[in-house]
Amino acid sequence: MSNSRAMTYALPPLNALRAFEAAARHLSFKLAAHELHVTPAAVGQQVKALEARLGVQLFERLHKQLILTAAGQAYLPGVSEGFRHIADATAQLKPAGAVLLQLGVHGSFDLRRLKLAEFRSAHLEIGLQVLQPAGLHELAEGKVDLLIARGLGHHPGHRCDRVNEGSGLGDWLIVPEGTADCPEVVSFREWLRAAQAENPLANHRPRLVG
Numbered sequence: 001m002s003n004s005r006a007m008t009y010a011l012p013p014l015n016a017l018r019a020f021e022a023a024a025r026h027l028s029f030k031l032a033a034h035e036l037h038v039t040p041a042a043v044g045q046q047v048k049a050l051e052a053r054l055g056v057q058l059f060e061r062l063h064k065q066l067i068l069t070a071a072g073q074a075y076l077p078g079v080s081e082g083f084r085h086i087a088d089a090t091a092q093l094k095p096a097g098a099v100l101l102q103l104g105v106h107g108s109f110d111l112r113r114l115k116l117a118e119f120r121s122a123h124l125e126i127g128l129q130v131l132q133p134a135g136l137h138e139l140a141e142g143k144v145d146l147l148i149a150r151g152l153g154h155h156p157g158h159r160c161d162r163v164n165e166g167s168g169l170g171d172w173l174i175v176p177e178g179t180a181d182c183p184e185v186v187s188f189r190e191w192l193r194a195a196q197a198e199n200p201l202a203n204h205r206p207r208l209v210g
Helices: 014-026 029-036 040-054 070-091 116-122 136-140 183-198
Strands: 059-062 065-068 099-105 126-131 146-151 158-162 170-176
Touching (some): 014 029, 014 070, 065 070, 099 183, 116 126, 116 183, 136 146, 170 183
Parallel strands (some): 099 126
Antiparallel strands (some): 059 065, 146 170, 158 170
């Protein structure tokens, strides 16, 4: 059929495309897995399934080194551009009135530290919703827009700002780099920084780490 409007898009599974695109950018299953918050084996399986679906080999696997084949090099720009189009279209779908902001928080974090009622009163243009407990999986799946996580704060493809002072293990505000400078995210980051500065004892309270 020549009428493209009548056609159904023949698309491979989107998770497999995400795995390929990330692995192709990093030329590493390990770094792609870190970015997508899954295991390297899961990325490898997704890519293998995609290669089987397409009937072409996308990577050469040589002594733990990953190299794009000619087919992989030809496929990558279109896939990356497709994801950019989807991200841009999604970003433009801002609802009328308040901008919805989904915040994920790890289970042991004391929500009183965030002064959420005061934030909502001061930022009527932002509809802030909180999911607790939430972790890196929820951030990777798009269930939350930003995340307060417990850890060391190193996540490729994300901006990580420490919530409490000190070094080593701590609470971090983690946001994908693509949305780290959105006005609503910047507003919350600045609010969080100010809230912690007003309550420094919360930063140094002993915590049990399981």
